[in-house]
Amino acid sequence: MSAFPPESPSAAQQVLLPSPFRLQAGGVLEGAEVAVETYGTLSPGRDNAILLFTGLSASAHAASHPADTSSGWWEGMIGPGKALDTTRYFVISVNSLGSCFGSTGPASPNPVTGCPYGADFPELRVEDIARASQAAVDALGIDQLAAVVGCSLGGMTVLAHAVCFPGRARAMVSISGAVAANAAAIATRSLQREMVGSLLRAGAPQESVRQAMRWARKIGVLSYVGTELLEKRFGRDQTEPFAGRGSGTDFEVESWLEHLAQKFVRQFDPWAYWYISRAMDLFDFAAHGAAPEGDAVVHRHDAADAARAASYLRLERTLIIGVQEDLLFPVNQQREIAGVLDAAGIQTDYVELASPYGHDAFLTETALFTPVLAGFLDELGIGLPGTALRQAAALRR
């Protein structure tokens, strides 16, 4: 799609994945790569690395740095003295495999044809995103991560990482994530995919595809923000000048949505949107604890399977954060994560925050998230002599 290249190319570095790179659902990528940004300095002991997984649509540019001084998507959380304190930690941020900001995805050229993959991109799963990012960690020569941290899709990807790579991270932080998407989230996202995918498959004119992308993004945004926030921010304010019956918009909230949607369409590849969105819906942590299910693609979500999957994890400690106003990943889902981990004997902190920003809170509520995340990481004693949690705790006494 010619939505590319994105407006502001990132200064991320490309890391080649092992080739061929085999995907969970059976597909293969040749010469695939992921875009990576890092912040802070890797310690001589290589024991201060934190791997960060993003939401559906973010790039690897999580924070500004000398090579790219624009604000990153988690600018408030990454930097000296911030929650991901770059004077202490080495933060690795990876653009998800399948995305379109430097990582191989449907917008990348298919080496067989030289043209963008589009619908020929192989089936993508959340586990593939985890595995591609771990390959970048391997390339950096890091045996064990101090922690993996992820928000939204990233809050699922950390679970995939933990179960695919037991022992490769000491700690895990899942923010506004889920063991598996619920029916309402599936319904909302699948509608967005239907809108974009049906036009792409029909070979519709680019303008029609972009229109569908705008609409899909608006549905997405409305699933991310809290109802009260919209009410407080826009209420029933009408546009000036008022559009009137003919066309256009009557209300300010419509103008705001349109602005966000147009911005998104300029940045994001429609097929990448389709593939990553679908990966989110197909993901089920519990499938990793299940017996093979014949031809079934969607795992029949089962608490016993989830418990078995959790028993495979090798984590010292986890932090699960939910936001009460989250409509897309409601707090019962974060409680489920915490419950499964706790039942598996993993030391688990569960924190529930209140924010009118709903699912998007992690992007804006720096003051709320900072003490929770910073405190958790601090207690891990990352980079202190002796990396085990209890040793670190003993040092502080």
Added chain:
Amino acid sequence: MSAFPPESPSAAQQVLLPSPFRLQAGGVLEGAEVAVETYGTLSPGRDNAILLFTGLSASAHAASHPADTSSGWWEGMIGPGKALDTTRYFVISVNSLGSCFGSTGPASPNPVTGCPYGADFPELRVEDIARASQAAVDALGIDQLAAVVGCSLGGMTVLAHAVCFPGRARAMVSISGAVAANAAAIATRSLQREMVGSLLRAGAPQESVRQAMRWARKIGVLSYVGTELLEKRFGRDQTEPFAGRGSGTDFEVESWLEHLAQKFVRQFDPWAYWYISRAMDLFDFAAHGAAPEGDAVVHRHDAADAARAASYLRLERTLIIGVQEDLLFPVNQQREIAGVLDAAGIQTDYVELASPYGHDAFLTETALFTPVLAGFLDELGIGLPGTALRQAAALRR
């Protein structure tokens, strides 16, 4: 639009409106009519009539009757011994002005051109729906209604009726309604209008318009049903056979949405959807208590104005019902209605129900709504000698 005529023409009777029929926003309709169904028998004293206002997309066919034995949209609530007991009450159900089930709307022929109005239909407001229905009541020779009852859009229309026709009804019941739509509801509905309206205005092929209608309806449905209901009913069940990466649907919840959307597109006119949806967003009861606001079309919602509007009402008693799981008209909005009425000195019952059906609960939760509505109407003593509430109460002692 050739979505017409609807699959099952209703046996409703047409009632001519006064011609010209002047609309609130300045437009005029010539020879307009509304489709009306009635259930039960009008008492000799003409004091047992209940006027029913519908949601956005319902016809006048609220209950089965000899001329149309198909189930109506409120079948469980209307009939002998039911909440709207047809052995006692005379129920008048009107297809909203602007709709497409026998009432004049955008799909009706414009008498000037002979072609459907489409975008030339004059601007529609909720007050026009109330006034057209009251014209049907006038045509039946009823001076005073025992009650007006409305759900969803109808829960707003009863407020419009009450303020446009003080004293013409003794009681009012507003179910899952609002004084005015909130920002999230406006955002959700305006997106649906954008999708349908932009294609209609562009003269897009009928197939594209129908596609946009399907998508719009899916957004609508997802705003009506509760998250927990979807989870319980569909969870993560996959379709059989599984569609796979190529196209189609992965999950059962998608198939269900598609079925509902296809059914809707066969029945409802796209322009009617656009006009009525917009009327819902532009409605503000408080505007009736406000000083003229120059060129502003959307009233700047104001509690003092709402209080002033409520002071104009002449109602013996009101019943306001909200459903805790309602995402589209959250209970704070029904509390607002009840608070405004109560502050105006109107005897007001407020009942909050719990139902996983959310905004749609009034359509399905017969057992929950029946005692509340039946009890309220019973206390009005409708049709008993002496219609005033206190007299009726005295009679029972």
